[in-house]
Amino acid sequence: MKVFQSAILIAVVGILYSVNYLLEDMVNPYVIRVIVNCGIGMILAMSLNLVNGCAGQFSLGHAGFMAVGAYTSATLTTVLALSPFFKTDVGVGCAIVTGGVAAALAGYLVGLPSLRLKGDYLAIVTLGFGEIIRIIFLNIEDVGGARGLPGIPPRANFFWVYLWVVITFMALLRLLRSSYGRAILSVRENEIAAESMGVDISKYKIVAFVVSSFFAGIAGGLFAHFQSFIDPNSFVFNKSVEAVIMVVMGGMGSLSGAIFGGIIVTLLPELLRVFEQYRMVIFPLILIILMLVRPMGLFGHKEIWELFKKKASS
Amino acid sequence: MLQAFLQNIINGLAQGSVYALVALGYTMVYGVLQFINFAHSDIFMLGAFSGYYLAKWLSPAIQNPMLLMVSIILGSMAFCVAVGLTVERIAYRPLRGAPRLNVLITAIGVSLFLENLGQIIFGADPQVFPALIPTRSLLEGDGLVLNNIQLTVVLVSLILMGVLHWIVRHTKLGIAMRAVSFDIEVANLMGIPTDTIIIFTFTIGSSLAGAASILYGLSYPKIEPLLGMMIGLKAFVAAVFGGIGSILGAAVGGIVLGLAESFTVYYISSTFRDAIAFGILILILLFRPAGLFGTFRREKV
Amino acid sequence: MTGSESTFGVSTHKGILMALDEVNKAGGVKGKKIQLKNYDDQGQASEAVTIVTKLITQDKVSLLLGEVASSRSIAAGAVAQQYKVPMVSPSSTNPKVTQVGDYIFRVCFIDPFQGSVMARFAINNLKLKKAAVFRDIKADYSVGLANFFVDEYKKMGGEVVADVSYASGDMDFKSQLTSIKGKNPDVLFVPGYYTEVGLVARQARELGLKAVLLGGDGWDSEKLTEIGGDAVVGGYFSNHYSHEDQSPVVQNFVAQFKARYGEVPSGLAAQGYDAAMVAVDAMKRASELSPKAFREALAQTKNFQGVTGMITINEERNAVKPAVVLKVVGPQKFSYVTTINP
Numbered sequence: 001m002k003v004f005q006s007a008i009l010i011a012v013v014g015i016l017y018s019v020n021y022l023l024e025d026m027v028n029p030y031v032i033r034v035i036v037n038c039g040i041g042m043i044l045a046m047s048l049n050l051v052n053g054c055a056g057q058f059s060l061g062h063a064g065f066m067a068v069g070a071y072t073s074a075t076l077t078t079v080l081a082l083s084p085f086f087k088t089d090v091g092v093g094c095a096i097v098t099g100g101v102a103a104a105l106a107g108y109l110v111g112l113p114s115l116r117l118k119g120d121y122l123a124i125v126t127l128g129f130g131e132i133i134r135i136i137f138l139n140i141e142d143v144g145g146a147r148g149l150p151g152i153p154p155r156a157n158f159f160w161v162y163l164w165v166v167i168t169f170m171a172l173l174r175l176l177r178s179s180y181g182r183a184i185l186s187v188r189e190n191e192i193a194a195e196s197m198g199v200d201i202s203k204y205k206i207v208a209f210v211v212s213s214f215f216a217g218i219a220g221g222l223f224a225h226f227q228s229f230i231d232p233n234s235f236v237f238n239k240s241v242e243a244v245i246m247v248v249m250g251g252m253g254s255l256s257g258a259i260f261g262g263i264i265v266t267l268l269p270e271l272l273r274v275f276e277q278y279r280m281v282i283f284p285l286i287l288i289i290l291m292l293v294r295p296m297g298l299f300g301h302k303e304i305w306e307l308f309k310k311k312a313s314s
Numbered sequence: 315m316l317q318a319f320l321q322n323i324i325n326g327l328a329q330g331s332v333y334a335l336v337a338l339g340y341t342m343v344y345g346v347l348q349f350i351n352f353a354h355s356d357i358f359m360l361g362a363f364s365g366y367y368l369a370k371w372l373s374p375a376i377q378n379p380m381l382l383m384v385s386i387i388l389g390s391m392a393f394c395v396a397v398g399l400t401v402e403r404i405a406y407r408p409l410r411g412a413p414r415l416n417v418l419i420t421a422i423g424v425s426l427f428l429e430n431l432g433q434i435i436f437g438a439d440p441q442v443f444p445a446l447i448p449t450r451s452l453l454e455g456d457g458l459v460l461n462n463i464q465l466t467v468v469l470v471s472l473i474l475m476g477v478l479h480w481i482v483r484h485t486k487l488g489i490a491m492r493a494v495s496f497d498i499e500v501a502n503l504m505g506i507p508t509d510t511i512i513i514f515t516f517t518i519g520s521s522l523a524g525a526a527s528i529l530y531g532l533s534y535p536k537i538e539p540l541l542g543m544m545i546g547l548k549a550f551v552a553a554v555f556g557g558i559g560s561i562l563g564a565a566v567g568g569i570v571l572g573l574a575e576s577f578t579v580y581y582i583s584s585t586f587r588d589a590i591a592f593g594i595l596i597l598i599l600l601f602r603p604a605g606l607f608g609t610f611r612r613e614k615v
Numbered sequence: 616m617t618g619s620e621s622t623f624g625v626s627t628h629k630g631i632l633m634a635l636d637e638v639n640k641a642g643g644v645k646g647k648k649i650q651l652k653n654y655d656d657q658g659q660a661s662e663a664v665t666i667v668t669k670l671i672t673q674d675k676v677s678l679l680l681g682e683v684a685s686s687r688s689i690a691a692g693a694v695a696q697q698y699k700v701p702m703v704s705p706s707s708t709n710p711k712v713t714q715v716g717d718y719i720f721r722v723c724f725i726d727p728f729q730g731s732v733m734a735r736f737a738i739n740n741l742k743l744k745k746a747a748v749f750r751d752i753k754a755d756y757s758v759g760l761a762n763f764f765v766d767e768y769k770k771m772g773g774e775v776v777a778d779v780s781y782a783s784g785d786m787d788f789k790s791q792l793t794s795i796k797g798k799n800p801d802v803l804f805v806p807g808y809y810t811e812v813g814l815v816a817r818q819a820r821e822l823g824l825k826a827v828l829l830g831g832d833g834w835d836s837e838k839l840t841e842i843g844g845d846a847v848v849g850g851y852f853s854n855h856y857s858h859e860d861q862s863p864v865v866q867n868f869v870a871q872f873k874a875r876y877g878e879v880p881s882g883l884a885a886q887g888y889d890a891a892m893v894a895v896d897a898m899k900r901a902s903e904l905s906p907k908a909f910r911e912a913l914a915q916t917k918n919f920q921g922v923t924g925m926i927t928i929n930e931e932r933n934a935v936k937p938a939v940v941l942k943v944v945g946p947q948k949f950s951y952v953t954t955i956n957p
Contacts, residue, residue: 128592147755
């Protein structure tokens with residue numbers, strides 16, 4: 001089994017690497033940009049899905065965690081840049097992981113109040129945290145303040161971003177299928193019942209927050225090293241809302257749904273550039289209509305392949 | 315020193331009364347339906363814009379400034395009520411009994427929709443709210459400044475809150491509202507027309523937002539489609555601080571927040587102004603989740 | 616155009632459109648008409664990056680005009696530099712913008728100059744030596760201007776008694792202003808955007824703060840006096856041009872702009888116009904119609920008579936040109952006071 005899995009992993013890396021090679025050679029850079037942005041969107045959506053979809057909590061501050069990841073990694077590679085190592089692919093990779101860890105720490109801090117709060121209150125508190133994080137970066141002159149931080153080594157390309165998409169997907173899938181995952185789902189279904197069955201709900205809420213923030217931080221780090229420029233304006237409340245829309249659209253609690261949502265929400269505005277003015281009117285409308293007509297999101301709690309399975313058997 | 319201290323109290327009170335009026339809208343809807351009506355802040359914004367247009371159309375027709383101001387306030391309150399009820403009917407009512415998360419997401423959706431629609435209709439560029447009453451200084455002399463607008467804002471807020479308090483405490487409708495807020499299903503069984511009561515709640519909340527928006531426009535004559543966002547959040551913090559569902563709490567919460575901001579900016583630093591509100595919120599939720607005047611209800615199985 | 620600084624984008628766009636129509640009517644460049652592709656980045660740097668990539672690689676533009684704000688210009692400039700397509704920014708005044716690379720130009724002066732202009736004006740012309748600074752912490756532009764103002768002001772023997780901040784979007788500035796009032800400054804430098812400056816001025820006067828108000832080109836909008844009312848009257852700000860300038864270039868431009876849009880062109884419209892004209896001038900002088908040739912020609916721009924003054928591009932690819940100081944004299948009326956040379 002182990003051998004099989006590592007073989008798959010190597011195959012995936014190989015495929016991604018060659019696709020990357022082909023893309024850079026044959027496809028318009030603008031199209032590549034959009035594809036990579038989709039990948040970052042997917043990671044963001046999958047990570048938020050763990051908190052909002054699986055654990056049944058409601059976070060509105062995902063952009064804040066993304067900001068922590070982006071700024072931490074960019075500080076390592078650009079502001080401090082202790083050695084030329086941090087300009088290489090591996091160095092940037094390490095910086096991005098560090099950014100993820102920093103975001104996870106922030107997630108731990110935000111997760112703490114979630115033990116006592118739920119629903120609307122939690123939404124407001126996470127929103128508040130997201131804003132506070134942004135205000136803090138705005139006030140640190142060393143990372144550019146309001147001007148932003150330019151000149152970040154643009155190392156995150158198709159290959160790295162999609163490698164992380166695969167890693168995020170596999171990690172979250174395994175987490176959800178483990179006992180941890182079951183416990184997280186039980187928190188969503190009924191906190192009181194879960195608690196009386198002996199599930200330590202505080203612990204699992206925190207786990208969900210920390211893991212989710214870690215991957216949001218990764219998404220932030222990739223974003224920074226793909227755009228090669230970040231400013232506090234990149235992580236405003238609307239970004240958090242976009243992440244929520246991705247999750248809601250794809251289905252609360254569905255990993256593949258989140259991927260789908262990540263793609264749609266990133267792609268739609270590009271396709272609708274003619275109506276770009278109306279994009280932020282169309283998105284909320286979709287959200288409202290979804291809630292009225294199909295509150296579970298397009299795929300509900302199910303994964304896409306489960307939908308097909310059901311069709312095949314019936 | 316003392317002078318600056320008093321000045322900060324005046325500034326904080328004027329700002330806090332606007333927060334308090336908006337906070338009342340949140341607290342009432344939350345009290346009855348247990349969800350944050352995110353769209354409330356945008357109804358506030360629409361109120362300000364309707365006041366702006368009303369002033370444009372009415373000022374040639376009505377010469378008396380007092381009459382003009384009253385008709386603009388009433389007109390904008392009516393407009394806000396219309397929007398509030400439409401939102402309730404289209405977006406919230408179909409979701410009654412749905413999981414709270416869905417209602418919350420819908421509320422956020424409505425809020426964003428109104429905000430961005432506002433950007434398209436009114437343009438992102440700020441408009442200038444007309445000076446309906448000329449600013450006059452009431453306290454001349456050595457430095458301490460209080461003008462007629464600040465006084466109007468505080469007085470009108472106090473009157474409106476008094477009226478509201480009377481409605482909720484001493485009228486049949488108020489009693490029904492409290493019953494619905496206590497337990498919507500039982501109230502329904504007792505023969506209270508819950509839908510009517512909820513409509514009534516939205517009416518009051520939205521009309522207060524309308525009034526607040528005009529007061530706001532008078533004190534800060536710059537209105538833009540996104541103006542509701544920050545005020546809405548802060549008003550919500552005020553509502554939670556005072557104890558959500560409590561009218562007195564919202565009033566006190568608003569004023570405390572106004573004062574707190576004013577003093578922190580003066581004595582500590584202005585950079586973290588917006589962080590103060592959230593800081594207060596987080597602290598209060600951690601140590602006294604029910605707020606100052608609220609009662610905490612444990613969730614039952 | 617959306618986002619908080621949308622008026623700037625709209626004004627600039629008007630200027631650019633007018634310039635290009637003029638050129639195309641006159642036969643275009645080397646017999647070819649100039650085509651304009653325009654996208655809105657909604658004030659988001661990441662959007663700006665995507666759009667510039669699209670413009671260069673899909674729409675195949677050979678020259679970029681934009682962005683208005685410095686942070687977006689820095690972000691977008693990196694892409695332009697990567698693909699070696701010249702970019703001319705009409706109004707990004709942060710020094711870092713053109714440091715991105717040798718394909719990035721601008722037709723405006725830079726923040727250090729603008730900040731020092733007002734410091735020099737306060738001391739030399741107004742003879743006021745006690746200043747307070749009230750900066751917008753959310754706007755890099757405002758922070759930059761404030762820093763350079765403080766440096767120059769102190770160097771010239773002035774005293775900065777208070778240096779406090781606000782954040783764009785704030786409505787209430789009374790607490791900060793109360794603390795400034797306690798320090799009793801002669802001038803109050805508010806290098807922010809007109810949206811907040813109007814309110815700041817109003818509240819400052821309400822609190823009885825009598826200092827002379829000074830500012831930068833962010834004040835330049837007819838909305839300034841609408842929001843600020845009488846409170847901003849008597850204030851001074853630095854700008855790129857004055858529409859009262861009697862030179863034929865300016866008068867011709869103002870007349871045409873009024874005829875076309877029915878309004879007096881703001882400084883940004885003039886800069887948009889100049890950016891387009893400088894670009895066209897370079898295209899005409901270029902040895903061939905390629906981005907590289909355009910870049911060479913742009914770098915050699917010398918004594919180009921623009922609406923906003925003589926434009927010479929220096930080695931840092933910045934425009935060297937004078938600034939004017941305007942005084943707010945009444946509703947939507949800014950009168951010319953003086954010109955300050957670099």
